Amino acid sequence: xxxxxxxRGSIPxxxxxxxxxxxxxxxxxxxxxxxxxxxxxLNPDLWGKLHGAAxxxxxxxxxxxxxxxxxxxxxxxxxxxxxxxxxxxxxxxFFGDCFGDDYGAIKFLERTLELMPSHDGAxxxxxxxxxxTGDHRKLAxxxxxxxxxxxxxxxxxxxKRAAQVLARMSxxxxxxxxxxxxxxxxxxxxxxxxxxxxxxxxxxxxxxEIVRILEQGLLxxxxxxxxxxxxxxRTRLIELYAQELNEIExxxxxxxxxxxxxxxxxxxxxxxxxxxxxxxVAARAAAALSEAYALDGNTERVERYLAIELEHTRGSKRxxxxxxLGIMRQDLLxxxxxxxxxxxxxxxxxxxxxELRIRYVTLAIQLGKQLDAAKxxxxxxxxxxxxxxxxRL
Numbered sequence: 206x207x208x209x210x211x212x213r214g215s216i217p218x219x220x221x222x223x224x225x226x227x228x229x230x231x232x233x234x235x236x237x238x239x240x241x242x243x244x245x246x247l248n249p250d251l252w253g254k255l256h257g258a259a260x261x262x263x264x265x266x267x268x269x270x271x272x273x274x275x276x277x278x279x280x281x282x283x284x285x286x287x288x289x290x291x292x293x294x295x296x297x298x299f300f301g302d303c304f305g306d307d308y309g310a311i312k313f314l315e316r317t318l319e320l321m322p323s324h325d326g327a328x329x330x331x332x333x334x335x336x337x338t339g340d341h342r343k344l345a346x347x348x349x350x351x352x353x354x355x356x357x358x359x360x361x362x363x364x365k366r367a368a369q370v371l372a373r374m375s376x377x378x379x380x381x382x383x384x385x386x387x388x389x390x391x392x393x394x395x396x397x398x399x400x401x402x403x404x405x406x407x408x409x410x411x412x413x414e415i416v417r418i419l420e421q422g423l424l425x426x427x428x429x430x431x432x433x434x435x436x437x438x439r440t441r442l443i444e445l446y447a448q449e450l451n452e453i454e455x456x457x458x459x460x461x462x463x464x465x466x467x468x469x470x471x472x473x474x475x476x477x478x479x480x481x482x483x484x485x486v487a488a489r490a491a492a493a494l495s496e497a498y499a500l501d502g503n504t505e506r507v508e509r510y511l512a513i514e515l516e517h518t519r520g521s522k523r524x525x526x527x528x529x530l531g532i533m534r535q536d537l538l539x540x541x542x543x544x545x546x547x548x549x550x551x552x553x554x555x556x557x558x559x560e561l562r563i564r565y566v567t568l569a570i571q572l573g574k575q576l577d578a579a580k581x582x583x584x585x586x587x588x589x590x591x592x593x594x595x596x597r598l
Contacts, residue, residue, distance in 0.1 A: 216241050216251075224251070228258040231271035239275065243288050252295045256303050269304050272296040276313070290321035297330065307334060322354035345370045345377075349384070361391040365398050372401065381405055389418070394426045396434045403441070412449050416442060432466060439463040440472060447476045457486045461493045468497035481513055488517035492526075504537045527551035528561060541568050549581055556585045559597065 216237045223229055234255060241247035259268040275281060276296060281289055294317045301310030311334055317327035328351060335344035348367035352360045368384035371377040385402040388395055399422050406415045419438045422430060430438065439459045446456035456476055463473040474497065480490035495510035511530045518526055531547030534540040545568040548561050555561070562582070569578030 216247075224254050224258045228255075228262045228264045228268075231259070231264065231268045232274060235268075235271050235275050239281075239288075239292055242291060243284065252298070256299050259299070260303055265304050268299060269306070269309070272299060272313075276316075286320040290317050290324060290327075293317040293320065294324060294327050297327065301330065301334070307338070310334065318351070322351065341370045341373055357391065361388045361395060361398075364388045364391070365395065365401075368398070368401065372405075378405060378409065382409075389421075393422070394428065394430065396422075396430060400437075412445055416445055416450070419445075436463070436466055439466070440470070443472060443476055447479070453479060454483050454486050456480075457489055461489060464493045464497045468500045473497075484517070488514045491517070504533060508533060508538060521554055524551050524554040527554070528558070531561070532564070535564060535568065541571050544568055545572055545574065552581070552585055553588075556588060557591065562597065 220230075220234050220237045223234060228234070238247060238251055238255065255268070259265045276293060281292065284292075293313045297310045297313035297317060300306045300313060311331065314327045314331040314334070317324055318331065321327070328347075331347055332344065335341075335347060345367040348363045348370070352363035352367070355363060364384050365388045368381045368388065371381045371384070382402065382405050385398050385405065388398040389402070392398070399418060402418055403415055406412075406418070419442050423435065423438055429435070439462055442459045443456045443463065446459070447453045453476065457480060460473050460477050460480065463470055464477065467473070474494065477490045477494050477497075481487050481494075483490075491510040491514035495507045495514065498506040498510065508530065511526055511533070515523060515526045515530065527547045528551045531544045531551060534547060535544035538544075545565070548565045548568065552558065552561050552565060565578060565582075569575050
């Protein structure tokens, strides 16, 4: 006797009854649930009720066969992705939670995500399966595939998770690097990804690439990295330039910034001392050191570095160094003669500085050099463009 055609309307009472007492005709039950789902008339709790009935009546093999058969039908493939995807997801639930078939569960979860990439339930279950089985490659593939279809805001995190998983496999270094570069293109401020990429390049001996990603992180990131991250990045760049690439002069801007963040930083001070012997950057290194030691109250060191800075500074830039040197000698070092000379030179570069003029006159009286000071002020007044400045001088 031929099997009667399966009903395709609302869920018939016999189907509902079989869920409560004696499950049979599993393919008909699934077909009824799918029809109701297609019409948006299905109570979601019925999926769980069906699975529970299969366990209760020891009909799990029959329901597994029914799921396999129904999901292969051509009409299912023609359904809207949201409907077909839900069917696949519930099949995965049954195979994983009731039938004990992880392979089948994974197969249906993958099909769910093919149809509905945004299905969080399928993603979470599939992720948990791969974590449980320790299948790092599959887990990374899942994260990478999902990154291609998720919103941009989620892509960087998914790709980073893929890189972190593959980083446990020594054979995947190039792939890890590729993924982390994608992360930084999406989110230049991801410090965790940058640190992991730095570790990959270090292991591969790619010093230039480390320098590039660190400097990009400092210059391109908006907002800029936090203080601790910047401190690490500057320190690493100084190490690379000074100790590995033998391009110590290129560490100068990083030393300036590093000592501004941490004036007591030992490596920063040591490399800055070495830069004092590099003619092109000696003035900048001396300026950074003088600022750093000023915060320690070490005036003797500050005077030394200011003198070195002055030696390597030309033109109008000398004015600020001379001014600072003169005031420090007068107020802190008890060296009126040295202060007098420095302030005199500073005034010759900036005749309009009233504070320096007053200090200069005070020092001249203290040293008995009033006549010398008068001659200097007269000479300087001829270079002042402002009439009121000339009058004060």
